[in-house]
Amino acid sequence: MTEPITISHAADPDTIETVYRRRHGDFLRVAAAITGSPDAALDAVQEALARAYARRRSFRGEGSLEAWLWRVVVNTARNAKRDAPVVAEPVEREAAVADSDPRETIVRAGVAALPERQRLVLFLRYYADLDYAGIASTLGIRRGTVSATLNHAHEAVRRLLAEEESS
Amino acid sequence: MNAPYDPVVADALGRIAPDVDADPELLLRRAKQARGPRRRSWLVRGGVLAFAGIVVAGGAAVAATKLDLVPWLKTKSNSNIPSRSIRTGAIAVRRLPKFAARMPDPPSSRAALWRSLMARVSLRPTPTGSPNGFWRSRA
Numbered sequence: 429m430t431e432p433i434t435i436s437h438a439a440d441p442d443t444i445e446t447v448y449r450r451r452h453g454d455f456l457r458v459a460a461a462i463t464g465s466p467d468a469a470l471d472a473v474q475e476a477l478a479r480a481y482a483r484r485r486s487f488r489g490e491g492s493l494e495a496w497l498w499r500v501v502v503n504t505a506r507n508a509k510r511d512a513p514v515v516a517e518p519v520e521r522e523a524a525v526a527d528s529d530p531r532e533t534i535v536r537a538g539v540a541a542l543p544e545r546q547r548l549v550l551f552l553r554y555y556a557d558l559d560y561a562g563i564a565s566t567l568g569i570r571r572g573t574v575s576a577t578l579n580h581a582h583e584a585v586r587r588l589l590a591e592e593e594s595s
Numbered sequence: 596m597n598a599p600y601d602p603v604v605a606d607a608l609g610r611i612a613p614d615v616d617a618d619p620e621l622l623l624r625r626a627k628q629a630r631g632p633r634r635r636s637w638l639v640r641g642g643v644l645a646f647a648g649i650v651v652a653g654g655a656a657v658a659a660t661k662l663d664l665v666p667w668l669k670t671k672s673n674s675n676i677p678s679r680s681i682r683t684g685a686i687a688v689r690r691l692p693k694f695a696a697r698m699p700d701p702p703s704s705r706a707a708l709w710r711s712l713m714a715r716v717s718l719r720p721t722p723t724g725s726p727n728g729f730w731r732s733r734a
Binding site: 445448449452453456457459460461466469470473474475477478481529531532535536539550553554555578579581582585586588589 | 599600601603604605607608609610611612613614615617619622623625626627629
């Protein structure tokens, strides 16, 4: 697991860049999982980074800078997902889904149907390798809530896989 | 404390993990460029708000002055109030609508005395302007 960078003072641009370079791939993966689109993920991470620069004085050093950046990225990606216009699936995307493994399609649809908090906890746990504290700080919830939500999400995904195998 | 890791769930999520590839330095440069115009737009917005505030405050002040919206607030000086000057010789008693002034000991000289009565004065003003200082008010 990547150790978070913890500083006690206001975030300076160099430290933000250091964290960003270490977590660039994870930021993009989680943002893409939230928005459902690689292009939207690129825009969201770029926007999140710009916001982090602009609002770096609001970071008071109460937690890790990485957790603060994760919060900015996740919130920006959620906003992008919410504000994205609802459009029909492109033909290429439909063809790609049709060609993909049916199990992947079922898992994708099942994860998309989970409550948002369960989805976010799963993404942060398995795509960003964050621990309880990191997930709790990113989502602004208690560690106990993270644990319970993760357990529920595990059960949901396992139930989904079992139904898929039985059918 | 590390969160539990479920290998079955990890495998399932790994199958649908999004694959996004981008140059981190390119995103960094774009993010740095993106924050510039935003700051300028806030400066412009603040300037417009400040200008609008000045215009509104100035308009309110002009309206209050011209339309006398706050009559208790006197902005004019007393020099604008009409006054009346009397220039006459020494007299024993001068009765005025609101008060009377008496000169107990008329001066021996016939030098001219003068006084000015202002319209906006208290009920019994102390006469001023007497060259010898013996004008007195009387109830």
